[in-house]
Amino acid sequence: MCWGPQPLKSGSKSKEIKHRVNGLPAILGGRFTSRDNGTVAEKEQTMATTEATLPKLSNGLNGHIEEIAAVELTGAEIVCKALEAEGVDIVFGYPGGAVIPLYDALPRAGFHHVLTRFEQWAALAADGYARATGKVGVCMATSGPGATNLVTGLANAQLDSVPVVAITGQVVQPLIGKDAFQECDITGITLPVTKHNYLVTRIQDIAPTIKEAFYLAKSGRPGPVLVDIPKSLFVSRMIYKPGKLRDRRGYQPTTSPNMRQVKLAAEAMNKAEKPIFMAGHGILLSGAEESFAALVEKTGIPVAFTLLGQGSYPESQPLALGLMGMHGHREVNKALDEADLLVNIGARFDDRATGKVSGFAPNAKIVHVDIDPAEIGKNVETKVPVVGDAKEVLDLLVDLVDERRHDEWISWIESQRNFVLEAALEDRPETPEPYTIIKAIAEATRGKAIYATDVGQHQMWAAQHLGLDHPNNWLTSGGLGTMGYGLPAAVGAKIGCPDKEVWAICGDGGFQMSLNELATCVQEGIDVKIAVLNNGYLGMVRQWQDLFHGKNYSEVKINGPDFVKLAEAYGVTGIRVETDAELLPAIQRARETPGTVVVEFIIEPEANVWPIVPQGASNSEMLHQYEDK
Amino acid sequence: MKRQHTLIVMVEDHPGVLNRVVSLLRRRSFNIDSITVGHSEQTGVSRMTIVVRGTDADIEQAGKQLYKLMEVLKVVDLTDQPVIAHEMMIVKVAAKAQQRQEVLLIAQMFNARVLDASPNTIMIEATGPVEQIESLLQMLRAFGIRELARTGAIAMSKGSGIITSKGLTGADQYAGSAAAD
Numbered sequence A: 001m002c003w004g005p006q007p008l009k010s011g012s013k014s015k016e017i018k019h020r021v022n023g024l025p026a027i028l029g030g031r032f033t034s035r036d037n038g039t040v041a042e043k044e045q046t047m048a049t050t051e052a053t054l055p056k057l058s059n060g061l062n063g064h065i066e067e068i069a070a071v072e073l074t075g076a077e078i079v080c081k082a083l084e085a086e087g088v089d090i091v092f093g094y095p096g097g098a099v100i101p102l103y104d105a106l107p108r109a110g111f112h113h114v115l116t117r118f119e120q121w122a123a124l125a126a127d128g129y130a131r132a133t134g135k136v137g138v139c140m141a142t143s144g145p146g147a148t149n150l151v152t153g154l155a156n157a158q159l160d161s162v163p164v165v166a167i168t169g170q171v172v173q174p175l176i177g178k179d180a181f182q183e184c185d186i187t188g189i190t191l192p193v194t195k196h197n198y199l200v201t202r203i204q205d206i207a208p209t210i211k212e213a214f215y216l217a218k219s220g221r222p223g224p225v226l227v228d229i230p231k232s233l234f235v236s237r238m239i240y241k242p243g244k245l246r247d248r249r250g251y252q253p254t255t256s257p258n259m260r261q262v263k264l265a266a267e268a269m270n271k272a273e274k275p276i277f278m279a280g281h282g283i284l285l286s287g288a289e290e291s292f293a294a295l296v297e298k299t300g301i302p303v304a305f306t307l308l309g310q311g312s313y314p315e316s317q318p319l320a321l322g323l324m325g326m327h328g329h330r331e332v333n334k335a336l337d338e339a340d341l342l343v344n345i346g347a348r349f350d351d352r353a354t355g356k357v358s359g360f361a362p363n364a365k366i367v368h369v370d371i372d373p374a375e376i377g378k379n380v381e382t383k384v385p386v387v388g389d390a391k392e393v394l395d396l397l398v399d400l401v402d403e404r405r406h407d408e409w410i411s412w413i414e415s416q417r418n419f420v421l422e423a424a425l426e427d428r429p430e431t432p433e434p435y436t437i438i439k440a441i442a443e444a445t446r447g448k449a450i451y452a453t454d455v456g457q458h459q460m461w462a463a464q465h466l467g468l469d470h471p472n473n474w475l476t477s478g479g480l481g482t483m484g485y486g487l488p489a490a491v492g493a494k495i496g497c498p499d500k501e502v503w504a505i506c507g508d509g510g511f512q513m514s515l516n517e518l519a520t521c522v523q524e525g526i527d528v529k530i531a532v533l534n535n536g537y538l539g540m541v542r543q544w545q546d547l548f549h550g551k552n553y554s555e556v557k558i559n560g561p562d563f564v565k566l567a568e569a570y571g572v573t574g575i576r577v578e579t580d581a582e583l584l585p586a587i588q589r590a591r592e593t594p595g596t597v598v599v600e601f602i603i604e605p606e607a608n609v610w611p612i613v614p615q616g617a618s619n620s621e622m623l624h625q626y627e628d629k
Numbered sequence B: 001m002k003r004q005h006t007l008i009v010m011v012e013d014h015p016g017v018l019n020r021v022v023s024l025l026r027r028r029s030f031n032i033d034s035i036t037v038g039h040s041e042q043t044g045v046s047r048m049t050i051v052v053r054g055t056d057a058d059i060e061q062a063g064k065q066l067y068k069l070m071e072v073l074k075v076v077d078l079t080d081q082p083v084i085a086h087e088m089m090i091v092k093v094a095a096k097a098q099q100r101q102e103v104l105l106i107a108q109m110f111n112a113r114v115l116d117a118s119p120n121t122i123m124i125e126a127t128g129p130v131e132q133i134e135s136l137l138q139m140l141r142a143f144g145i146r147e148l149a150r151t152g153a154i155a156m157s158k159g160s161g162i163i164t165s166k167g168l169t170g171a172d173q174y175a176g177s178a179a180a181d
Ligand SMILES: Cc1ncc(C[n+]2csc(CCOP(=O)(O)OP(=O)(O)O)c2C)c(N)n1
Pocket: A454, A455, A456, A457, A458, A459, A481, A482, A483, A484, A506, A507, A508, A509, A510, A511, A533, A535, A537, A538, A539, A540, A541
């Protein structure tokens, strides 16, 4: 299993208790026996035995489940119990016809349901919850439009390897295939955007299928798994038996690497003169940050981060170079160009990271560590492939590598930094430069908050300037680039980690996609601080039109509401920042104000993200705001 | 270099497996020439023969992607092994009395069987290596093909080596017969 156990966030514990009765799973106390066919006397007896056996059962959920195993439950209740058995404490969802029986059972379930304002936000909140907590995120929706609204969220989790389980209702079995009201072939539709999916056809398959879905979602290379359940099964009954993992011969993820390959990788690292690490999301998914830090520090090899690899090693450390690729720092892309060895840990050589493949790290021998064998050689030819879980591989490597320093190489990389940027800041405009906003948020929160971004220019400014030092506090849609991600991901993170400060960093375009989640924040009583960088444009698209389409600004000017009034209409606080002087006080006020706060930052409408590698160009062909030195 | 590869894919016999396999190959733009599915010697396991075109690297990638499907138990590329790859075809050829003799002669050359005849047509069934089926078809085109049904290839490696859902086993015993081929 690559999804390493994560320490329980201090906050989630209190949350858990909140949804249990007297600190015990709500499923106890005969709550599920209410529909029992037996007599009242029998029912009371069941309750009595359950209560009586409490003391010796109180340290494990399994005990409880066995205790009431002999009771007949509905399919809907079985879904709840199967979710409880996986330790689920939160689900994000939206009800509808096919899941009404499931929702009928929810009030008695031992987890809390968060009603989002759109199913896509439920899927993305589950994604944000998973990234922030390290647990599997769960979302649910009704058949037809409810299910199709999940698709973008599932695709998002698929491309970023995030463990999410989606439960959808399906029309009653006799109507499947008849184009029934709200029927939709959701397993067909989600085939390419899930790790696996199921249409459950028998009530006895519900529990084992949910068990397997969780196992698949979090093991190996994590990903989303969808379980589609017909309404007719929710209302059927059977004696509940906890699901057991079935043997799946066709699913045997390789976690332990081939030792010969590990040795070859170590040898390459020992021999290299200009080595560089490419740190990917796999390090975080594997919980391998400490192992990676040990390897980096022993080998003295500097680290370039992919967008999702940020946080896998503290950016404030001298060996951390920063973001690579399309909006990577100048010196990082220069270093890739010059390197004689590139060691990729858990990244898939996405084109936003590599630029034109033939121009990627042209002088480097490539070592690629990945848990998914299909990633090896898919995009970039690899000299030394190592298939395995990042943590296992790194722990083996650290004993085989020489202790080294690469001072000369690193000072060369440093010399490639773009100093012009700092110098040019003397005569900047009235409105705060976008990146000063990011830096101010990072400083005020000391880098310790969870930062969820939307997609666009603000996302890249955040990636470049937050200075991410901690694992799992950087939530961003990397693979799919899903606008609207920021706020729902922040909601998911806040609900999963109630004791953490959570910031969403959004553009005015993306925020207008998912701002209805403000209502969810209020209903859940949670504090999310939302920074909206308002440039009045779909900025990233405008930037491409500016640079690559002769400034033909086609359909990128976007107006919006008065965000302060909008916030107030939702019952949260709104703050507008128009000048540099207001920047820090506004961030402070947002942090001190209880509840959700929207801070709108008016920024220069045509500010661009620099540097930028034009699509299809090599990383070495990046464009700069000011003359390259 | 792009060329034809013959893959044997052993899969769990679940509803929708064919859809998963085909959808995956389509999505990653692999070109399927033919695909056949049927039961294997093991209950619960189906055997697919997929003829797909691509470079060796493409096909390796296709194999690895197929392995990501839960139902896929084994993928074996038979391309560079001594194999029998046979296809069956049923074809209805236009043949009036004057042409009948000639068509029959061609059928005979290819060991094809006549299944049915009418005043204007002859129905022929042929089984054999894919290239042979192609040649036969080529010859028959001159008369006019009225209707054509082909199964696509099914393949099996020669010698005592066997492909099961656990992979190719006992292949070493095959040494030598390749020369005799
Ligand atoms: C759902 C979706 N639609 C369209 C896009 C294409 N897209 C990428 S960035 C962007 C502009 C985002 O504008 P805004 O949210 O204002 O952020 P900015 O770039 O201005 O910071 C668009 C339209 C996308 N990534 N996702």
